[in-house]
Amino acid sequence: MANRRFIVEPRGLASWRLRVLVPVLSVVAALVVGGIFLALTGENPFEVYGQMVDSAFGSTRGISETLISATPLILTGVAAAVAFKMLVWNIGGEGQFIMGAIFAAGFAIWLGDGAPAFIALPVVILAGGLGGAVWASIAAIPRVYLGTNEIITTLMLNFIALALMNFLIFGSSSPWRDPEVSTFPQGRPIPDAARLPEFFNRLDVGIFIAIALAIVAWFLIGKTGWGFAVRIVGDSADSARYAGIGVPQKILGIFLMSGAYAGFAGGLFVSGPVGALDPRSLDLGLGFTGIIVAALAGLHLLVVIPVAILMGALNNAGPALQSIGVPTATVSMLQGAILIFAVAGEFFIANRIRRPDPDPVPELEEVAA
Amino acid sequence: MNESVLMLTVVAAIGLGTPLIFATIGEIITERAGILNLGVQGMMLVGAVAGFWATFTTESLALGVIVAVAAGAAFSVIHAFTSITLRVSQIVSGLALTIFGIGLASFLGQVGSDPLVGNPSKKVFEPILTGGIADWPIVGPLIFGHDILVYVSWLVAFGASYYLFHTRMGLSLRAVGEDPASSESAGVNVSRVRYIHVIVGGALAGLGGAYFSLALVPTWQDDPIGAAGWIAIALVILASWRPGRAVFAAYLFGAAERIQFTLQTLGEPWSSIPSTLLAMLPFVLAIIAMIVLTSGKRARYLGAPAALGIPYFREQR
Numbered sequence: 001m002a003n004r005r006f007i008v009e010p011r012g013l014a015s016w017r018l019r020v021l022v023p024v025l026s027v028v029a030a031l032v033v034g035g036i037f038l039a040l041t042g043e044n045p046f047e048v049y050g051q052m053v054d055s056a057f058g059s060t061r062g063i064s065e066t067l068i069s070a071t072p073l074i075l076t077g078v079a080a081a082v083a084f085k086m087l088v089w090n091i092g093g094e095g096q097f098i099m100g101a102i103f104a105a106g107f108a109i110w111l112g113d114g115a116p117a118f119i120a121l122p123v124v125i126l127a128g129g130l131g132g133a134v135w136a137s138i139a140a141i142p143r144v145y146l147g148t149n150e151i152i153t154t155l156m157l158n159f160i161a162l163a164l165m166n167f168l169i170f171g172s173s174s175p176w177r178d179p180e181v182s183t184f185p186q187g188r189p190i191p192d193a194a195r196l197p198e199f200f201n202r203l204d205v206g207i208f209i210a211i212a213l214a215i216v217a218w219f220l221i222g223k224t225g226w227g228f229a230v231r232i233v234g235d236s237a238d239s240a241r242y243a244g245i246g247v248p249q250k251i252l253g254i255f256l257m258s259g260a261y262a263g264f265a266g267g268l269f270v271s272g273p274v275g276a277l278d279p280r281s282l283d284l285g286l287g288f289t290g291i292i293v294a295a296l297a298g299l300h301l302l303v304v305i306p307v308a309i310l311m312g313a314l315n316n317a318g319p320a321l322q323s324i325g326v327p328t329a330t331v332s333m334l335q336g337a338i339l340i341f342a343v344a345g346e347f348f349i350a351n352r353i354r355r356p357d358p359d360p361v362p363e364l365e366e367v368a369a
Numbered sequence: 370m371n372e373s374v375l376m377l378t379v380v381a382a383i384g385l386g387t388p389l390i391f392a393t394i395g396e397i398i399t400e401r402a403g404i405l406n407l408g409v410q411g412m413m414l415v416g417a418v419a420g421f422w423a424t425f426t427t428e429s430l431a432l433g434v435i436v437a438v439a440a441g442a443a444f445s446v447i448h449a450f451t452s453i454t455l456r457v458s459q460i461v462s463g464l465a466l467t468i469f470g471i472g473l474a475s476f477l478g479q480v481g482s483d484p485l486v487g488n489p490s491k492k493v494f495e496p497i498l499t500g501g502i503a504d505w506p507i508v509g510p511l512i513f514g515h516d517i518l519v520y521v522s523w524l525v526a527f528g529a530s531y532y533l534f535h536t537r538m539g540l541s542l543r544a545v546g547e548d549p550a551s552s553e554s555a556g557v558n559v560s561r562v563r564y565i566h567v568i569v570g571g572a573l574a575g576l577g578g579a580y581f582s583l584a585l586v587p588t589w590q591d592d593p594i595g596a597a598g599w600i601a602i603a604l605v606i607l608a609s610w611r612p613g614r615a616v617f618a619a620y621l622f623g624a625a626e627r628i629q630f631t632l633q634t635l636g637e638p639w640s641s642i643p644s645t646l647l648a649m650l651p652f653v654l655a656i657i658a659m660i661v662l663t664s665g666k667r668a669r670y671l672g673a674p675a676a677l678g679i680p681y682f683r684e685q686r
Contacts, residue, residue, distance in 0.1 A: 037473075084461070152603045156656045157656070159652045160652045166645040171643035171646060327475075327476055330480075335468065336473065339468055340469050343461050343462050344455055
């Protein structure tokens with residue numbers, strides 16, 4: 001070991017500066033890599049990035065669209081963050097999001113035009129959370145009581161939820177399908193009472209609900225007795241068991257909470273900008289983007305909010321790029337690159353790299369300094 | 370007899386299962402070294418786009434396959450670096466690889482003044498060994514008349530099986546996946562073994578991706594491989610980390626994907642089952658298999674590498 005040039009050792013708690021610096025540098029590094037790809041394929045990276053910033057933040061309309069895109073990402077980000085923090089590998093945000101949308105639209109249509117907004121809105125949003133939690137439970141219950149690997153089950157449930165949504169709209173004459181359109185099937189519009197009011201261009205109050213729900217999650221995990229127990233389980237299931245904490249119930253609780261948050265996102269998306277169970281508007285990979293948000297936020301439930309706005313800005317910039325002849329997929333490539341660098345950056349948060357100690361320093365000098 | 374519904378389904382299942390064989394065996398080799406790589410979907414997509422591009426530019430299928438294999442291998446190095454050298458969470462790193470791969474493949478298909486997207490491949494893998502022998506009852510269509518990559522997939526399965534269980538390197542590989550610390554004491558370079566086998570896994574995933582873009586759906590589109598990469602990860606468990614079993618597991622899922630066409634040919638009432646519902650079948654099958662196989666005590670007999678997913682810290686020994 002003596003002749004090594006560097007020593008890598010685990011560090012205790014990383015400073016907040018480092019924990020801000022690493023994600024910021026991940027984004028910068030991803031932009032550089034993306035820029036190289038763009039340049040190699042004949043685009044001007046500066047022009048592309050300029051266009052992205054402009055379309056995301058350059059106008060009031062841009063800002064409102066960015067926040068619309070950010071709303072579901074805050075919630076799918078929280079969904080991934082709470083689960084990953086407890087080492088519950090819920091990769092099923094996508095499916096839970098869709099199931100939330102199916103439940104929310106279903107309840108909205110079932111309530112019909114008669115229900116006033118103060119009843120319809122809470123019912124629809126809670127239905128979204130319920131849908132997500134129900135869908136998560138299909139993977140959560142076998143995980144907790146049988147030890148089934150949840151990575152694969154939650155993943156497979158994504159595709160089943162997608163197929164179910166397609167079935168409800170394209171494959172059947174379900175109540176979700178608009179009976180008045182016969183040419184190309186689409187979702188039945190939900191009643192106006194179940195739609196979130198808009199206040200700034202197309203931006204609806206869903207953004208405030210999402211932020212409030214993120215704060216609730218932060219409070220539940222960080223400030224309550226239940227959250228304390230859950231965090232112990234996340235740190236070490238063995239010590240939790242020793243302390244008499246019911247580990248299976250805590251894991252089940254976190255799993256369902258994670259599913260509910262992804263479901264809330266689906267509910268808010270249906271009662272907000274989409275207004276129907278519309279496969280083309282809902283199959284956007286928002287559950288997966290939530291994983292990027294959570295990783296870049298260092299699994300911190302409040303940091304998720306600004307990171308979701310950044311990712312929302314990126315998502316929102318895609319269509320604008322098309323107008324200057326740059327592929328919309330530039331955005332998903334950049335998001336993927338950001339995630340890769342954020343993951344690699346975890347190393348620098350968890351470890352310290354230093355030069356090996358030179359010859360022992362005389363103690364006197366140290367005292368004098 | 371060779372035209373019976375069952376036969377046609379089985380033959381189609383062989384085609385649909387072939388990319389799954391490549392990807393599954395690749396992931397088996399990676400996981401045998403103790404590294405879980407959830408980036409299969411991303412590596413397959415990168416292989417698919419790279420292979421398609423190479424064949425599109427050079428009109429050579431051989432070059433397409435070589436480029437796809439190289440691209441998959443190169444792309445997997447990212448995961449090898451983050452999970453072996455940086456020792457970050459293999460789960461998150463693999464997911465990152467998939468998400469990046471999806472974006473990158475889609476970007477490469479769309480970019481440029483004359484993008485690939487929407488273009489048919491200039492060359493497509495055609496069946497070989499056709500003619501008389503392929504008409505033999507039952508055996509004919511099962512063994513003959515496939516494209517060359519189907520035979521390559523059988524060779525890969527055989528070769529991987531032999532390598533894992535009958536060679537010295539295969540033994541070191543399995544030892545590293547079971548107990549890296551002891552392997553290190555026995556003189557095995559754990560990091561090197563892990564790097565090599567993550568890259569081999571990436572190469573095979575790239576080949577699996579190219580099978581989609583050059584044989585199964587030879588027109589470039591944003592998402593040409595469906596959920597094949599994810600299915601492959603499930604198949605590893607279903608095959609209990611054995612390449613031979615992976616072949617049959619892959620064909621089973623190939624058949625499940627084929628089921629909607631099969632039911633259509635059977636007529637009423639089968640043909641009236643909506644295809645959107647039948648699309649769920651492979652995934653439902655995977656979940657049931659997962660719950661049955663990986664639950665409780667049974668999981669122990671499956672043969673998962675003991676060190677799978679656990680970062681190896683040499684210094685902390």
